[in-house]
Every structure is written in C-alpha cells, then in structure tokens.
Amino acid sequence: MNLEHNQPNHIRVLVKLSGEALGGGKQGIDPSTAFSFALEVKAAAATGASVALVIGGGNIFRGIHADARIDRVAADQMGMLATMINALAVKQFLIAAGQPAEAFSALNVTGVFPIYSAQSARACLDDGKVVVFAGGTGNPYFSTDTAAVLRALEIKADVMIKATKVDGVFDKDPKIFKDAAKFVQLSYDRVLNMNLKVMDAAAIALCRDSSMPVRVINLTEPGNLIRTIQGQNVGTLITKGDES
Secondary structure: OHHHHHHOOOOOEEEEHHHHHHHHOOOOHHHHHHHHHHHHHHHOOOOOOEEEEEEEEOOOOOHHHHOOOHHHHHHHHHHHHHHHHHHHHHHHHHHHOOEEEEEEEEOOOOOOEOOOHHHHHHHHOOOOEEEHHHHHHHHOOOOOOHHHHHHHOOOOHHHHHHEOOOOOOOOOOOOOOOOOOEEEEEEHHHHHHHHHHHHOOHHHHHHHHHHEEEEEEEOOOOOOOHHHHHHOOOOOEEEEOOOO
16 A cells, blocks of 8 residues: 555645535434544544534525525524534534544534634644534624635635535536536636636635635545545646636
C-alpha cells in the first residue's frame, strides 16, 4: 500500500450537508442514515484531516418555505433552531461511532451548546475533534450555505465541500434530463452567471471574494469524502480557474 497516497491533501475541510440528507427520504432524522454519515466523517478524520460540519435544517423546518403568515425573521429563527437539533444529533452519532466531537451554536442556548467562537472551534479541531456548527450565522436572511462559507473562512479551511446527492454540478438536473452535462471545474462567476444554484448567490460571491475553493461531491457514494480529502478529482471544483 502506498501510504503517501493515503495522506490528506486538504488538511482542514468544512463539509456542508443539507438537513434532508439526514432524513433518509423522510421528515426528521433517520438514525441509520445519520450514523452512516457519522462513520464516513470518522473515516475522513482518520486520514489526519481536520473536519468541521455545517448541517442545514430542512428535514425539520425550512424558513424560506414557511407559511406566509409567519414573519420572515421568525421563520429564519425557526430554521436556525432546526439546525441545532441536527447538530446535536450528529454530534451524538459521531461520539457513538467513536469519533470525538464538539458542537457550537451561533445562538446562545445556555446548557445545550457552547457559544461559537472561531478560536474555540480551531482549538477543538487541533485536538482531533470533529466540530459541528449550528444556528447558521445567528442572523435571519442568511442561508446555511452562507454560514458554511463564513465558518470555513473563520477556521481557515483549505476547501469547503458541498455534499449533495448527485455527482457534482451539471448544466441541468441530471435526475430529469439524461443529456445533462457535468462540469469538472467551474469559475465562481460562471456559477453565478448561469444561475446554477449550487449554493445561493451570496455564498458563492463570498467564496469568490475570499478565494475559498468549493468541491461539490455526491456523499451518497461511499468513500467520496475520503477521496476528496486525499485530493482526488471527485465531483466538481469551483474556483477561479478555467471551466470545463
């Protein structure tokens, strides 16, 4: 076995996962699905990489799809609380899998979460813990995609990994169109100009302005997270480079 090949290429990564991915196709949290994800993360951390997570709350509540009678600010706050439930669950599944983990919240919930600070999060990562970020940015009108980019920058991640159910970024929905073409690499500007909806525009613009590379991968494919961390050409890379 070539040990050098198995060393992490990306030393510190932030993985953004939708809340729906924890549901296993259902509302709420599916324990088997969540534990399988925890095992993938544990295996990724075993490569020597530092791994942080931001998980959405769409399996419980999506503020942007709330009833019109619910104020937008209140709806977004409900969504932030949903991410906290997911973060607590994932932390527990990681610990059950034998992976040390800590969760931080942007919202102050005394007795449940330590309040987030970049310094504390980086210290946990340096100690070999997987860190889970909850509560979004702590502010309404910002998506968990934007929160993920912000946390990636604050912990000085080498790359942000956007975990999806498809094999990267396509010019149209591959689940609907058989002739959908996959991009191997894209620039931030092309993602915005083509309105590809990989992440919301604010998140992509923040990546562009901060030169944070994004790797979009299919997390339902076992081992993809490890292969990405090892520097293999998985999924689609979004950066300032040329498109293909």
